[in-house]
Amino acid sequence: MGKRAGTVLWILAGVANAVSLGLIFFYAPVEIQMGAVQKIFYYHVPSAIVCYVFLFLAFLFSLLYLWKEEPLHDHLAYAAAEVGWVFITAVLVTGPIWGRSAWGKWWVWEPRLTSFLVLWLTYSAYFLLRLFSRGEGRTAKIAAVLAIVAFFDVPIVHKAISWWGSIVHPKKVVLEPPMRVTFLVSLAAVFLLGAALAYTRTRLGLLEAGRAEREGWA
Amino acid sequence: MRSLLGLLSVPVEAPPDTRAYLALGYGALALLFVGYGAFLWFRWRRLR
Numbered sequence: 555m556g557k558r559a560g561t562v563l564w565i566l567a568g569v570a571n572a573v574s575l576g577l578i579f580f581y582a583p584v585e586i587q588m589g590a591v592q593k594i595f596y597y598h599v600p601s602a603i604v605c606y607v608f609l610f611l612a613f614l615f616s617l618l619y620l621w622k623e624e625p626l627h628d629h630l631a632y633a634a635a636e637v638g639w640v641f642i643t644a645v646l647v648t649g650p651i652w653g654r655s656a657w658g659k660w661w662v663w664e665p666r667l668t669s670f671l672v673l674w675l676t677y678s679a680y681f682l683l684r685l686f687s688r689g690e691g692r693t694a695k696i697a698a699v700l701a702i703v704a705f706f707d708v709p710i711v712h713k714a715i716s717w718w719g720s721i722v723h724p725k726k727v728v729l730e731p732p733m734r735v736t737f738l739v740s741l742a743a744v745f746l747l748g749a750a751l752a753y754t755r756t757r758l759g760l761l762e763a764g765r766a767e768r769e770g771w772a
Numbered sequence: 773m774r775s776l777l778g779l780l781s782v783p784v785e786a787p788p789d790t791r792a793y794l795a796l797g798y799g800a801l802a803l804l805f806v807g808y809g810a811f812l813w814f815r816w817r818r819l820r
Contacts, residue, residue, distance in 0.1 A: 584787050591790035594797040640808050647800045655793035751808070758815055 560753050567750040570743035574736070582736040591655040594648050596736055600744035601644040606708055608638030608748060609677070613705035616698035628694040629763070632684065633756040635701055637748055639677045646674055657722055665714040666723050673711055676704040 578596045585592035615631035618624070649667070650660040661667065680700050687693045715723050729737060 586787050589787035589790035591793040591797070593794055597798070597801055640804065644801055644804055647804060648797045651793055651797040651800065655790045747805070751812075754812055758812060758819070761819055762815070 560750070560757065563746065563750040563753050567743070567746040570739070570746045574740040574743035577736040577739055582733055583730065588656045591652055594652040596740040597744060598645060598648040598652060599737070600741040601641045601648070603741060604744050604748045605638045605641035605645060606712070607745070608634045608641065608752065609673075609705055609708055611752075612638055612701045616701040619694065619698045620702075625694075625763070626760075628698065629756055629759045631698060631701055633752050633759055635677060635680055636755055637752045639674070639681065640751065641744075641748060642670070642674045642677060646670065653722065662722055664720050664722060665718040666711065666720050669707060669711045669714050673704070673707045676700075676707060680704060 574596070578593050582593060582596065584590055612631045612635035615627045615634060619627035619631055653662070654660045680697060683697055683700060684693065687696075714720070715725055
C-alpha cells in the first residue's frame, strides 16, 4: 500500500465526486413536494451507509487487535473509526438542515435520530480517550473494547424505524430512474472519498508511529 | 393555438424554493470535509 495507491484513490474520489455533484445539480430532477433541498439526500444517505461500513471496519480491526495484538490492526481501527465519525457528523449536519426545510423543525427526538446522536457521542468518547491518554498498549486495548461496544448501536440505528416507527423517516424510499442513477453514483463517490480519507489517515498514523516502512505503507 | 398553450400550461404545483437550505447543506458538508482535510494536512506538515 504505497504512495501510488493513495494517489489513485484520491484521483478516483475527486473524479467521482465531481461527476456526482454534476448529476445532483444538473441532472437529477427537483422533487415536487420538498423542492431543491431534497438534493441533500444524495450525500446524506450515502454518508450514513459509508459511516456504517467504516464503523464495521473499526469493529473488525478492534476485534483483530484484541485477538492478535498486532499494532497495524490498531492503526486501521483508529483510522476507520475516525473516518466513520466524520461521516456520522456529515449525516448529523445535513439531516437537520433538510429537516428544518421539509418538516419545519431542526431536530425531533425520535428513535432513529436519538440513536444516531448516541452513535456520534459514543465515537466522540472514543476520540477523547485516544487524544487524552498515553501508554499505547493499554489505551489501544481500552479503545478497541469501546469500538466493539459502540458498534452495537449501528444495528439499533438501522432497525429503529421498523422497531419503533418514525414520524420523519419513511420506511422505504422509491426513486425515479434519474434519481436512482444519481444516488448510485453519489454512493460510489462518497465511498471512494471515505476510502481515500481512510488510506491517508492510516498512512499518517503509521508514519507518526514510525511504523510505515515496517508495515509496507511508506 | 390558444387551446394548445392552455393544454401545455396545465397547472402543476410548483416546488417550494428551498435553494437556500440546499446551499447551507452542501456548504456545511464542504466545510466539514475541507476542515478534516486541513486537520490531516497539518499533521503531515508537523511530521516533515
